[in-house]
Amino acid sequence: MAVRHRLIRVSPRDVxxxxxDGNRYAEWVVGTSESHPLRGQWPRTGAAIRYQIRLGPVRLDNETVVRHHEEGTRLELEAHAGVLGTARIAIELRPWGEHCLVIVDEHPLLGAGGRLHNAGFEVLIQLRHRAMLARLARLCENEVTDTGGARRALGQVTAGPGTGGARRA
Incomplete structure (x- = not known):
């Protein structure tokens, strides 16, 4: 099982x-493009989206189905990748102070991915999760900043009101 986490500096609600938003799946999931609703209302249980995976010149049409969701805290998905098989991806959101700790847990279920699962495969999933969580963090944090959320870097020095000097944020 590949488990990876990342602290995203926005609230769980923002993540x-x-x-x-099923239309944004391809913006944060590594290797996907052109995500579109297929059935149901994402992220409700049973809803599905369709997207493409590009591996060099090869393009594969795949889909992901919501198997379980707890509004605002948990999303469990089953990704169907044709001959590569299926995988379970669980995404958990935990409040961490004013931020969000995102935990991703993925493992293959059926098909080639399940049969070939080994330590080397696990390393590839970990690398993919690192990139995916970085994309998700960038997307969420940029949106909060773009919509006027006052997010400052930790330790940033700012001028205090009426102090005429600087203070540590």
Whole structure:
């Protein structure tokens, strides 16, 4: 099982807003493009989206189905990747102070991915998760900043009101 986590410097509500938009799936999931609703209302249980995976010149049409969701805290998906098989991906959002700790847990279920699963395969999934969580963080944090959320770097020095000097944020 490949488990990876990342602290995203926005609220769990802000992260959920991105996860709950099936049209944005390709913006944060590595290797996907052109995500579109297929059936149901994403992210409700049973809803599905369709997207393409590009491996060099090869393009594969795949889909992901919501198997379970708990509004604002948990999303469990089953990704169908044709001959590569299926995988379970669980995404958990935990409040961490004013931020969100995102935990991703993925493992293959059926097909070639399940049969070939080994330590080397696990390393590839970990690398993919690192990139995916970095994309998700960038997307969420940029949206909060773009919509006027006052997010400052930790330790940034700012001028205090009426102090005429600097203070540590």
């Amino acid at each position: 959920w807003a991105v996860l709950a």
